[in-house]
Amino acid sequence: MSKEKNNISTTKKGLQSKKGLGWDNIYFIGIGGIGMSALARYFLAKNKCVAGYDKTKTAITDALSVLNIKIHFDDAVKNIDVKFLNPENTLVVYTPAIPKNHIELKYFKTNGFKVLKRSEVLGLITQNTFCLAVAGTHGKTTTTSILGHLMYECGVELTAFLGGISENYNSNLILKGTKVSVVEADEFDRSFLTLSPDLACITSMDADHLDIYGKASELVNSFKDFSKKIKPNGKLFVKNGLLLEGITYGIEDHSDYSIQNIKIENGSYVFDVKTPKTVLKNLEFNLPGRHNLSNALIALAMAVEYGCPYQQLAMALASYKGVKRRFTYQIKTEDLVFIDDYAHHPAEINAVYQAVTEMYPNKKVLAIFQPHLYSRTRDFIDDFAESLSLFNEIILLDIYPARELPIKGVTSKWLLDKINNTNKQLVSKSELLKTIHKSDAQIIITMGAGDIGAEVKHIKKQLDIAS
Known part of the structure; x- marks a missing residue:
């Protein structure tokens, strides 16, 4: 920790000679x-x-x-x-x-x-603003983009740095002023310790990035360190069940902020939100999945604590369109649905499964998954196998290495063998379109954080021709 603090101190000192980011x-x-x-x-x-x-x-x-x-x-x-x-x-x-x-x-x-x-620069940009930071191993990008959209629609002078392309703004930057900053607080490489937020949330602390942290307890410790970076008189929001002190939020529970009375109407969620002061009735949100409901809730809670008016927040929430590659509909017809998602961790795959089965019960689902990183595949091999086994049909692609060199024995074939489902296969990207064409699934989902995203347009074109 002392080394991290020294680095930040040196950075700030160096910038003073340039009169800020000069x-x-x-x-x-x-x-x-x-x-x-x-x-x-x-x-x-x-x-x-x-x-x-x-x-x-x-x-x-x-x-x-x-x-x-x-x-x-x-x-x-x-x-x-x-x-x-x-x-x-x-x-x-x-x-x-x-x-x-x-x-x-x-x-x-x-x-x-x-x-x-990058994280140091982001810390310097935001240090003289009122900063709202979203941390957690899952949900950061969607939550940050919801929060940025809510505050933008409420007229707040803000800059929001997003980890994905917002469907509302077709950008990963929302720029409407510099009084307030909305940022993702990324745990990778302990980057979020360069931030000093006024309001911060932690959505989850599931084990991840073990190539950086070594063990899950060290990852949890880094989130605890992040919670100490909040400015004096600032506020920390935590998902109910996490072992941290703060304002709690959850779904159908007794949290400080809680979603109640959930209904699905015309493919959208309609629900009430209990806040510490009131109950907001019949809010509407258009993204599928309980994980996205949770993301919407914490974004709403942070905007409420900032001071945004309830009525404007309700309208803004209903107009939120999502983030590209986060349960993004590529095709949505009565006969065929094609969804693309960034999911690259077992918990995220489980969230996608929950969302798709809630919205499309009793329909056959084909999951196409590209593992991301050899180390992550190795560290969560059994969890990946369990999550993927839930789908009716599974297609695996080879591991996307990103920044890593191969690890002996860690392959997609190893993962395939562990999946408890007979309707599974490993294919190359060159064989992918032909393999998809043979499936009779009504719901097709692509998942992964690698270059599978580049295949989406080809898959969509193939499916459009076939239909």
């Missing part, structure tokens, strides 16, 4: 990441010169290029625009996913540039 040029290493690209958009809106590197060309980098942000995809200093090679007026931002032997990163670190992690 650099003219901001260079991003890993600019195509969802969190990095939100920062890139933010600095561009602040009239900074923005450029960057990423390993792979994607829809995110294409969208940034449309904004005239120069991006290259070969790790070489010669590719960097000369204006970004002056350490006096260039801030370099990188993601922890970048390897330590990255040529450009090593150049900047050894030539006098200010080089900061």
